[in-house]
Amino acid sequence: MWESNGPTSLSRIWRQRMRRGNGCMRRRCLHDCRKCHEARMRGDKHVVVWGTGTPLREFLYSDDMADACVFLLEQAEENLSCLFNNEQPLANIGCGWARFERPMMDKLLNDIVAIAVKAGQAIMEIYADPANAVMTKADDSPLTQADLASDRVISAGLAELGLGWPVLSEESTQIAYVERQSWQRFWLVDPLDGTKEFIKRNGEFTVNIALIENGQPVLGVVYSPVFDVCYYAARGLGAFVQRGEASQLIRAQPHTAGQSVKVVASRSHGDERTAALLNQMGDHECIGMGSSLKLCLIAEGVAHFYPRLGPTMEWDTAAAHAVVSEAGGIVCDLNGDELRYNKPDLHNPEFLVMPAQDKLQRLSNVSNQRTLLI
Structure with a gap:
């Protein structure tokens, strides 16, 4: 220290x-x-x-x-x-957050965890109903109902906090950048991340709530309602995973020589470019996972690397990005620059997630396959 x-x-x-x-x-x-x-x-x-x-x-x-x-x-x-x-x-x-902010952030983090869990319960009321065995993306489908139910819970919960910070949600009306560009601090929400996982009923979907300050995620909560697992972090407070009543500090684990690289792969978004990148890395093991849980596996030290070479939105990554950062990991684009939020275009660039110590090696892997990745 x-x-x-x-x-x-x-x-x-x-x-x-x-x-x-x-x-x-x-x-x-x-x-x-x-x-x-x-x-x-x-x-x-x-x-x-x-x-x-x-x-x-x-x-x-x-x-x-x-x-x-x-x-x-x-x-x-x-x-x-x-x-x-x-x-x-x-x-x-003595670095990062002012002293008077720490108690506030600690309480705020607990409040956001509670809101995410409540939103997850609203999703489960629909997901667990036998009448909703068939999940589709049509209007007024069980999926749409769950998405909106979660969004309502989160919006109401954030409003009750009385902080007055704006909310940008996947389900809310898109707010023009001319208005958003003045936001120094705002909530970035994905009420149900992993729609394909929801439809497949494999349980790998999440509730995501992030606090963004000056383009960076400074607080994040990722809750998996089916597995009752919550990942949460705030700047200067550490990153944690809670399963049931037990909460544990987590830390990204760098890859060591002679060890197989554990790579997180999407269950629903496989592609040839990612396969080409992994093939030139040598010995590796793929771990299938859906939604923002992929990033959380890096933060928890279960996996070493998650390359995402497909389209995502800011609300897909913000909450888990906060958890990864506080756990000693990094979420960066293919040039090594950390992802930023509240851009004019809310699409994320293609990105990589790994422990900070592995950054140079993974960027080297990408560079070796640059002609395939661009």
Whole structure:
């Protein structure tokens, strides 16, 4: 672990004052900075923040260090092995979220998990009904009913939080970029990801809720209602999987020499280009999975690599992207650039998912097959 000594980047003037100011001035500037952040989090229209206003760096406060020590002491031994896998530290104390935001994010994450579970229950009422044995994509079909039922639950749940952040959902009316481009923070929702899995009744569909800030997913919840499994994460809080009552910290596991590469493959979207990429990788094992659960298998350390060389939308990946990132993985395009959200075009580029340590090797694999992938 390491500490970060740079101040947040709200104001050039404040930074200059803090460099040359005395201790009293530093404390006053930090106090003003926090007040500004708190107002921004409340959505106070009287406060204007130039630039992103994102707290990229924070001072390391003594209670931050104390929280980190308590966190580590409370972890089970198997969780600690995930934290320091290959000597890669998990916690960058004092960096990422401002101190006052952590309790809020922790509570917010719990609230979103509860909303996702409730939405999953609404889906299951339709999915488990014997009268709905045949699932189709026609209007007013069981699939459409489940999709809309989940969307209603999520929309109502987010509204009850009273945060006032916009919601962009697959089921909602498309909002023009001219309006969306001013959004610094918004919810990105897929109420039922994996329609083909839903129709096939294999259970591999999910509820996805993500919080996007300045184009990046900072909170994500992926819930599988059939299997009652929930993956969830928030920036600075870690990534977890919950099965029933048991919750466990998860960490992406890099591929090691001599080990077969475990590749996640779509059950419904196989293609020749992906097959060509995998063939030139050598020894590998394919794990079939549907929906956003594919990304979550990377985050959990069950698989090493997921290449997606077909079309997807932003709401298909955002929630799981947050989980992968917090678990030490990366979701990037074929050039190695991390996926961004709230673009003018909501389609994702083709992308790769893997532990961060494997990025260069996987990009090399793609480069070797570039003529087939473009």
